[in-house]
Amino acid sequence: MKSALITGITGQDGSYLAKLLLEKGYRVTGAVRRNSQTEIARLQRLGIADDITFVDFELGEINNITRLIRGTAFDEIYNLAAQSFVGSSWEQPIYAADVNGLGVARLLDCIRTYTPQTRFYQASTSEMFGLVREVPQSETTPFHPRSPYGVAKVYGHFITVNYRESFGLHASSGILFNHESPLRGPEFVTRKITLALARFARGEHVPVDLGNLNAQRDWGFAGDYVEGMWRMLQQDKADDYVLATGVTTTIRDFVRFAAEALDLDLEWSGEEMTEMAVDRRSGKVAVRVNPKFHRPAEVDLLLGDSSKARGTLGWQPKVTVRELAAMMARADYDGWQG
Numbered sequence: 001m002k003s004a005l006i007t008g009i010t011g012q013d014g015s016y017l018a019k020l021l022l023e024k025g026y027r028v029t030g031a032v033r034r035n036s037q038t039e040i041a042r043l044q045r046l047g048i049a050d051d052i053t054f055v056d057f058e059l060g061e062i063n064n065i066t067r068l069i070r071g072t073a074f075d076e077i078y079n080l081a082a083q084s085f086v087g088s089s090w091e092q093p094i095y096a097a098d099v100n101g102l103g104v105a106r107l108l109d110c111i112r113t114y115t116p117q118t119r120f121y122q123a124s125t126s127e128m129f130g131l132v133r134e135v136p137q138s139e140t141t142p143f144h145p146r147s148p149y150g151v152a153k154v155y156g157h158f159i160t161v162n163y164r165e166s167f168g169l170h171a172s173s174g175i176l177f178n179h180e181s182p183l184r185g186p187e188f189v190t191r192k193i194t195l196a197l198a199r200f201a202r203g204e205h206v207p208v209d210l211g212n213l214n215a216q217r218d219w220g221f222a223g224d225y226v227e228g229m230w231r232m233l234q235q236d237k238a239d240d241y242v243l244a245t246g247v248t249t250t251i252r253d254f255v256r257f258a259a260e261a262l263d264l265d266l267e268w269s270g271e272e273m274t275e276m277a278v279d280r281r282s283g284k285v286a287v288r289v290n291p292k293f294h295r296p297a298e299v300d301l302l303l304g305d306s307s308k309a310r311g312t313l314g315w316q317p318k319v320t321v322r323e324l325a326a327m328m329a330r331a332d333y334d335g336w337q338g
């Protein structure tokens with residue numbers, strides 16, 4: 001029986017990955033930080049919370065990480081823990097650097113010292129590409145991050161590459177484009193949209209305020225992406241891989257897809273900063289632009305080229321962005337607690 005440690009197990013990806021590994025017969029240890037109330041709602045929703053052994057974990061605390069890694073030789077460690085919301089990283093740049101950057105070095109150095117046979121996955125991100133230099137973006141596209149989050153993740157990526165090259169660790173970095181699901185945090189734009197439109201479709205006519213509707217993202221389904229993470233660690237040689245769908249969509253079009261799935265008939269009007277969408281049936285505003293949600297620096301266009309992962313790992317995303325928007329909107333509609 002293989003053993004795996006998942007940091008960030010309470011998050012969206014951690015929950016889907018835990019489910020996948022349990023289905024594959026792994027013994028799964030979940031690293032969770034101690035909060036006043038540890039949030040395992042996603043794991044409960046997937047029906048797997050009782051199958052996981054939980055350990056206290058904080059990426060900022062070297063003593064905690066040392067004791068954990070020294071005490072158990074995991075076959076695989078997936079480092080998914082991070083301050084993951086780009087928008088907050090301008091408010092907490094030092095914390096983002098510490099957790100998303102240095103935290104990776106803390107883990108890798110403990111692995112190097114105590115359990116060098118452990119295979120390691122680092123959750124890298126398309127946010128590292130940032131300013132558009134090349135479309136589509138692949139493993140060879142230069143990085144120019146546009147947020148403290150992205151800057152910290154570039155460090156996490158390169159320290160992973162460096163420990164692989166310096167010490168021969170089996171350490172892989174997955175450069176994952178945006179992936180979503182009904183378990184996505186409510187502050188991310190897709191879930192913010194599906195939650196708000198589901199509420200609207202249920203008759204609570206409160207408009208949702210959004211920022212830049214012109215940004216384009218390459219959105220896939222989180223369930224497909226955790227399969228890619230696992231495949232990376234099953235290779236004889238560690239490497240870096242982009243996971244993406246190869247289709248990019250504006251925020252506005254994601255709203256359209258979600259609205260269609262909920263049978264809402266939206267009429268758009270206005271220019272960039274005053275744009276809004278009115279529901280034709282009720283005559284009420286469903287979506288409006290609020291400059292408060294614009295970012296100090298934006299990543300305008302993400303579109304990934306995942307041919308390397310498709311060729312080497314045999315990985316392929318199965319859910320289209322339209323299906324994803326519908327899946328999320330319907331889940332929020334059905335689960336609405338009004």
Ligand code: NDP
Nearest residue numbers: 008010011012013058059080081082084123125176178179
């Ligand atoms: P979530 O925000 O859903 O989950 C983040 C997890 O990290 C939570 O379990 C959180 O714990 C944990 N965490 C945060 N800070 C710390 C800390 N200091 N010490 C220990 N644990 C901590 O993120 P996702 O599941 O969406 O993303 C997983 C990873 O993949 C992240 O690293 C993210 O940056 C990266 N990524 C995500 C993409 C996406 O589109 N989803 C794309 C590319 C990369 P708690 O529950 O206590 O808050």
Ligand code: GDR
Nearest residue numbers: 084086125126127177178187188189190210211212215293
């Ligand atoms: P992102 O995801 O920053 O790409 O990071 P997010 O959903 O937060 O933003 C996507 C795009 O939507 C625009 N946007 C808004 N975003 C939010 N959150 N709220 C709004 O109201 C809003 N209006 C417009 C943003 O400006 C942006 O262009 C996610 C995270 O999961 C990261 O951890 C991960 O690394 C990247 O995806 C890949």
